[in-house]
Amino acid sequence: MPHPQDAPRATSRKRSDRMLAVLAMLESGDSVTLKDLTGALGVSPATIRRDLADLEEQRLLVRTHGGARAFASTSRAEVPVRLRDSQFRAAKQRIARRAAELIPTGPYSVAISGGTTTAEVAKVLATRPDLAIVTNALTTAMEIASRPNLKVIMTGGVVRSNSFEAVGVIAENTFNAINVGTAILGTDGISAAGGATTHDETEARTNNAMVSHAQRVVVVADGSKVGRVTLAKMADLSQVHVLVTDTTADPDELARIVAAGVEVLIVDV
Structure with missing residues (x-):
């Protein structure tokens, strides 16, 4: 198995931050010019053109003569995991x-x-003894597989290029068997109305199989995900026991989630 440092990721954190900033400028649905982008981000036109070419290849925007415009609903598009790795990083680590x-001490599964937030959880758990960790995320498996103190079980399945997750019937069968x-x-959105949701319906079915065979479900989501509803439901709130989020989350939405019976734990950022 490749070393964790070989896992697919953005060229650099600085570049991924810049590309996320480009997408943020397109959230209103308007076009932006190359001059706007270079002025706002403080880099050369050549650098911005390379970023725009990469983002267009991932169908996150459309390049225009002298700039770019949103691709369909870019503000609600699924940002690839290699860019998400640097977004809200401090909050995700906390x-x-x-x-x-x-997670209790002693033998446990x-x-x-x-x-990206669940991957941070895996990093914290990597030093714990007597843990068995089952995952369908390639990046997480590569991060912890070299740890002799862990038993790491990787599901099969079809790998999604945006998230590096194995999904589909093979992955579901693994979760159904344990x-x-x-x-x-992890989630792209959690709300009292929509439960825990994600952008891809196949990923949602796979994660629902995982949830259905767990004694306890802990959702980890930075504040930007709270109150957001995306395409496919992974879990009803009745299946979620604990939500761990941060102080940027909408307090009114958190109150509704608590009223639905979920324990909410909030970390400072």
């Missing part, structure tokens, strides 16, 4: 540490879905 505290103490679930 959320991960708090979520890891919920944990399922971990794909996502039982775990806790499932750590």
Whole structure:
């Protein structure tokens, strides 16, 4: 298996931050000019053109003469995991540490879905003895597979290029064949109305299989995900026991989630 450092990721954190900033400028649906982008981001036109070419290849925007415009609903598009790795990083690390505290000591089994926040949880758990970790996320498996103190179980399945997650019937069959103490679930949105949701319906079915065979479900989501509803439901709120988020989350939405019976843990950012 490749070393964790070989996992697919953005060329650099600085570049991924810049590309996320480009997408943010397109959230209103308007076009932006090359002059606007170079002025706002403080880089050369050649650098911006390379970024725009990459983002267009991923169908996240459309290049125009002298700039770019949003591709369909870019503001609600699924940002590839290699860019998400640097987004809200400090909050995700604190959320991960708090979520890891919920895992009891001693022999225990944990399922971990794909996502950048769940990957941070896996990093925290990597030093724990006697853990069995089941995951369908290639990046997470590569991060922890070299740890002799862990038993790492990787599902099969079809790998999604945006998230590096194995999904589909093979992955679902793996989750259906086992039982775990806790499932750590990443999400693109969590709300009282929509439950825990994601952008891809096949990924949602796979994660629902994981959730259905866990004694406890912990959702980890930075504040930007709270109150957001995306395409496909992974879990009803009735299936979620704990939400770990941060202080940027909408307090009114958190109150509605608590009223639905979910324990909410909030970390400072």
